Amino acid sequence: MNDRIQQLASEAGLLFQRDKLNYEEQKFAELIVKECLSFCEYEGDRFDEYDSGMGERARIIRESIQEHFGVEQ
Numbered sequence: 001m002n003d004r005i006q007q008l009a010s011e012a013g014l015l016f017q018r019d020k021l022n023y024e025e026q027k028f029a030e031l032i033v034k035e036c037l038s039f040c041e042y043e044g045d046r047f048d049e050y051d052s053g054m055g056e057r058a059r060i061i062r063e064s065i066q067e068h069f070g071v072e073q
Helices: 003-011 023-048 052-069
Strands: none
Touching: 003 023, 003 052, 023 052
């Protein structure tokens, strides 16, 4: 995970009197991002059946999200 998660947590008011997410909050954020990555992968596979260009774009989006949030799948 990277600083972007911390920034979003701060914007959501999760870091009112502290500067870091606790383990459970960090894990929750990571699981949300991983769910998004899985969805992109699923959609990429689904699109490949009838439009390989869309499937490839879904994979590019997945990789971009993964890099942006610093999450390993």
